[in-house]
Amino acid sequence: MKLKLKIWRQPSSEARGRLESYIVEANEHMSFLEMMDVLNEQLIAEKKEPVAFEHDCREGICGTCNMVINGRPHGPQRGTTTCQLHMRHFNDGDVITVEPWRAKAFPVIKDLVVDRSGFDRIIQAGGYISVNTGQAPDGNSIPIEKDTASEAFDAATCIGCGACVAACPNGSAMLFTSAKVAHLGKLPQGKVEHVARVKNMVDQMDEEGFGNCSNTGACEVECPKEISIENIAMLNRSYMASIFGANK
Amino acid sequence: MSLTGLFLISFLFVHLIGNLQLLYDDGGEAFNTYAYFMTHNPLIKGISYGLYFFILLHTIQGVIIAAKNRSAKGYKYSKPSGENAKWASKNMALLGLLILAFLFLHMGDFWLKMKLGQLGMVAVEAYDFKVADLYSRVSIAYQNPIIVGSYLIGLVALYFHLSHGFSSAFQTLGLNHKKYTPLINGLGMLYAIVVPLAFAVIPIFMYFK
Ligand code: HEM
Numbered sequence: 001m002k003l004k005l006k007i008w009r010q011p012s013s014e015a016r017g018r019l020e021s022y023i024v025e026a027n028e029h030m031s032f033l034e035m036m037d038v039l040n041e042q043l044i045a046e047k048k049e050p051v052a053f054e055h056d057c058r059e060g061i062c063g064t065c066n067m068v069i070n071g072r073p074h075g076p077q078r079g080t081t082t083c084q085l086h087m088r089h090f091n092d093g094d095v096i097t098v099e100p101w102r103a104k105a106f107p108v109i110k111d112l113v114v115d116r117s118g119f120d121r122i123i124q125a126g127g128y129i130s131v132n133t134g135q136a137p138d139g140n141s142i143p144i145e146k147d148t149a150s151e152a153f154d155a156a157t158c159i160g161c162g163a164c165v166a167a168c169p170n171g172s173a174m175l176f177t178s179a180k181v182a183h184l185g186k187l188p189q190g191k192v193e194h195v196a197r198v199k200n201m202v203d204q205m206d207e208e209g210f211g212n213c214s215n216t217g218a219c220e221v222e223c224p225k226e227i228s229i230e231n232i233a234m235l236n237r238s239y240m241a242s243i244f245g246a247n248k
Numbered sequence: 249m250s251l252t253g254l255f256l257i258s259f260l261f262v263h264l265i266g267n268l269q270l271l272y273d274d275g276g277e278a279f280n281t282y283a284y285f286m287t288h289n290p291l292i293k294g295i296s297y298g299l300y301f302f303i304l305l306h307t308i309q310g311v312i313i314a315a316k317n318r319s320a321k322g323y324k325y326s327k328p329s330g331e332n333a334k335w336a337s338k339n340m341a342l343l344g345l346l347i348l349a350f351l352f353l354h355m356g357d358f359w360l361k362m363k364l365g366q367l368g369m370v371a372v373e374a375y376d377f378k379v380a381d382l383y384s385r386v387s388i389a390y391q392n393p394i395i396v397g398s399y400l401i402g403l404v405a406l407y408f409h410l411s412h413g414f415s416s417a418f419q420t421l422g423l424n425h426k427k428y429t430p431l432i433n434g435l436g437m438l439y440a441i442v443v444p445l446a447f448a449v450i451p452i453f454m455y456f457k
């Protein structure tokens with residue numbers, strides 16, 4: 001299949017970027033990233049600068065293969081990262097626009113690569129539990145209700161990709177932050193520090209320059225792990241509790 | 249935002265019930281009595297100052313947040329996708345400002361004219377003195393197709409604002425539940441459709457009367 005790609009090229013964070021057009025010959029069994037590899041080999045053969053994009057696991061778990069494909073983070077397929085998106089979802093002759101995540105708090109480093117270290121600092125502000133490391137504890141020593149375990153596990157599937165921020169018209173990081181808060185705060189080990197964690201992570205989120213949530217719901221539609229905005233409601237409840245001084 | 253929004257939603261409902269009295273075919277007896285009561289009862293007066301304050305607070309907060317959010321995004325995608333969120337949810341500030349423009353028009357036309365004593369006086373049964381004839385003013389205003397048209401525009405904006413705002417306020421307050429949230433969403437849509445529609449019936453009915 002022959003495709004016309006319009007890709008955002010930006011040599012550095014200071015430089016001005018623009019969309020450039022390329023023609024690439026792909027086949028429908030390729031993943032989107034493999035198609036990008038073919039393009040880059042082509043560019044290298046022509047002695048041109050290959051397109052910089054992030055990738056690592058290529059199996060949907062690392063959260064680095066971030067690109068906005070035809071206006072949609074990770075492309076048109078729901079619940080799918082770019083590396084798991086296959087070219088069979090496109091047609092011969094399609095024009096595909098590929099852009100980096102867009103948010104003030106995610107500045108472009110080069111081409112499609114953005115700086116997501118704001119997420120790391122949100123995690124450092126409270127996305128952990130304080131326990132001494134050592135032997136793995138006995139799996140069943142703290143009984144946890146099935147429903148609670150499932151909700152915490154669902155939240156824990158967040159891979160920190162940032163598609164939620166990219167999809168949000170406000171560049172808000174609420175879905176990511178709420179997923180981390182719910183993942184830890186629903187479980188007994190994480191409950192202890194829950195209120196302080198919420199306050200610290202939200203404060204860090206604001207400091208990084210992410211926008212405010214206005215409940216458009218775009219994040220949960222584009223999230224490759226289908227994290228629910230129910231987690232955001234939980235974050236809002238907990239944040240109010242942290243402001244009004246409750247301990248729970 | 250959510251608290252002031254919910255207050256405005258409650259107010260709007262009461263306001264609607266009162267105004268439906270305009271539809272009575274009694275030459276404005278019931279409506280003028282109600283209007284006098286609403287403008288002279290100290291408790292209602294207190295609430296109305298609260299209302300002005302909350303509208304102001306809601307507007308200022310809304311516009312500040314919307315401006316911050318716009319700058320936090322910074323860029324637009326060259327190929328925007330409309331598929332992941334409702335249009336209204338992304339244009340709350342625009343819709344709100346449309347509603348505000350409508351409110352100025354609305355207050356200038358009725359409330360200001362009454363306050364400045366520009367209305368005629370009529371006798372009503374409930375009081376032994378004459379009260380301002382707001383009913384006549386309203387009837388005259390609704391003969392003007394431009395006024396009726398601008399009311400309808402205001403109400404369409406209100407529909408869109410509430411189609412997102414009603415359920416959004418619950419989510420902001422952290423109230424999201426597998427069983428009740430679909431109910432709240434349904435109720436929100438019902439409110440967003442029925443209330444502006446009922447408001448719209450008044451000028452349309454009086455225009456054709
Ligand atoms: C005076 C003009 C108005 C302006 C400028 C305005 C502006 C706004 C803005 C910008 C938002 C979005 C806030 C956000 O994104 O977080 C909003 C939300 C909202 N508005 Fe308004 N609005 C106005 C009038 C009204 C009226 C008359 C009502 C009710 C009848 C109302 C009810 C709501 C509700 C319930 C929300 C949702 C709050 C939330 O999500 O927490 N607004 N308004």
Ligand code: SF4
Pocket residue numbers: 063157158159160161162163164165175176179222223224225226227
């Ligand atoms: S919530 Fe979803 S979209 Fe956001 S960072 Fe986590 S996995 Fe990515």
Ligand code: FES
Pocket residue numbers: 055056057058059060061062063064065081082083084
């Ligand atoms: S490359 Fe790891 S999630 Fe796509």
